[in-house]
Amino acid sequence: MESFIRTLPKVELHVHIEGTLEPELMFQLAQRNQIALPYDSVEAARKAYQFTDLQSFLDVYYLGAQVLQTEQDFYDLTWAYLLRCQQDHVMHTEIFFDPQTHTQRGVAFQTVMAGIIRALADGEQKLEISSRLILCFLRHLSEEAAFETLAQAMSYQEYIVGVGLDSSEKGHPPEKFRRVFEQALHAGFLTVAHAGEEGPASNIRDAISMLRVSRIDHGVQCSQDPELVQELADIQMPLTVCPLSNIKLRVFERMADHNLVDLLRHGLCVTINSDDPAYFGGYMTDNFLAVAHAFAVTKEEMAAFSAHAIRASFLPDEEKAKLQ
């Protein structure tokens, strides 16, 4: 099983590029940009990555992202992630980025975009890894700030396939961004949203009805609402589940308690993803292995997670066919 998983061709649909910032690169960039970090060493940073819930992680994650200043920083970050994709047999990846985390600090939208786009083009050329980019609005910020960010994205439609919603789920329901998503859909962006990670199942329903999402990011709280589980199966709404993330952020206590295998066997379009691998202790292969270790799953079931991700990706059908 282990060697089967290692070489299984994979597609990642839920990874925050800022969440791939390994402490080694964080220290390098902090030095390059003369930014002080609250950790004495790489080891101390890793040791500090102990989280009790989503917010306790987000505080550390936004702090780490402050070392990202220049176009080259965003290039280096993205390139390092693509090299990890190569190791993990990730053939295609759809990457989230949080422009507001950077524009709020005075880093230009253009700087963020230019670095990421250049790395993705190199990834395509040199590593044969295809990719798409999804802009996430920070849901703890205002609707107005999201509208401003959407306006900035309009001149990058060639590079940004969709928009999403991330950051603190509790207290910031999908409804808050209904009008922003309406405008984004009208402009031709696809939509996704984090929903039912630690927030209620109703956020999943609302993301589908109000934000017209093509996929639900996480969605594991659907189990609170059996009728919703059946509907998700009926409409084959993809869930981008992040097993190691859910354990680190204590959504489930142990991997054996996770519901993704139950959901798969119930006929849902479940996929496996890494979320913020530098903070949660693992990239794609690690997430697949963690699931296989905790459950009596077959190779066919593990392959189904990959097949679902190909189907749920934002690639055109002819590109999907090449991955199968």
Ligand code: ADE
């Ligand atoms: N931003 C980065 N990772 C996230 C997660 N797991 N949930 C919400 N926002 C995030």
Ligand code: ZN
């Ligand atoms: Zn996420």
